[in-house]
Amino acid sequence: MPWTSSNRIYAKPSNTSSVQDEDMGPANRRRAQAAPTAAADSNGRFELSDHGYGKNSVKLLHVHRDGDFHTIREFEVSTELKLASESAYVVGDNKEVVATDSQKNTIYLLAKKYGVKTPEEFGAVVVNHFLYTYKQVAEAKCHVLEYPWERLQAGAPHNHAFVYSPTATRWCQVSQARHEAVIVKSGLSGLRVLKTTQSAFVDFVQDEYTTLTDAAERIFSTVVEAEWTYESMRSADFDDAWLTVKDAILDKFAGPPDTGVYSPSVQHTLYQAEKVVLEKVPEITWVKMTMPNKHYLNIDMSKFPANVTKGDPKHQIYQPTDKPAGLIYAQLRRRPRSKL
């Protein structure tokens, strides 16, 4: 979010001078004396090019009890405020500072008051609250990370027991600057997948730097990260969109259970998954995926005598190498509609 210099207020607000020394305890007096003015501090040589403060990872469990049928969602919520004034930083004046401890309390109180429907909607409630309660807040951000609880299936869906199923982590970042629209970015991280066939990498540049040979058949494994934004808060079904993104990735990576789907490269598989996301969720404006190529290397057994390497051809051994990994990403967005 760009910040114009008009947001910056260097002068210490004049009403601070009306505070008499006698009103201060010794510690406050020491602090007030120590606080430099902006000019004395930097002589205009420096300017804050960014700032913000908040509470990190406030953990919260939301239980919705509907008779015997309970639903849970567990979150880590982080807040960040950018004040219009830089006084807290530059001259040590805390008058406009909403304490990070109060920000933590606010998260609990808003969750109690409004419930937590989706991370995105709760994030919007939080940023709205800060902007409209405190006029000195110029921008508010809220990051929500959701723990992957699923209802326990014990023959039937259990009324009140859940199992931790960390297939992927869901998160969102909601931000709003004063007089501007809410911006929602959602994401999925840590979706680790591997397939044992239907992956190749051939026909790439061959030159004096190349040792890699064409692989018509290889292991394909990655840990997918994805993030995307929405056109507006209003029309989107955030839970449904998140599941659609996860399913698009799994479907384009794996294909049908019996035959799979051929991947000529990580790049192409990533692109295919992003295309499905934009096709299926019209509210998403762009989607970015990152797929590190977690290499599983063939082990050269040719140097060993035949009698030791001879084994059941059904057994194939690879060497997993986490690092280095190829790092492949792309962002796909909608082209503006032609006016013709």
Ligand SMILES: O=c1[nH]c(=O)c2[nH]c(=O)[nH]c2[nH]1
């Ligand atoms: O799918 C791949 N894309 C690459 O760009 C690449 N580079 C590489 O060494 N292996 C692979 N695999």
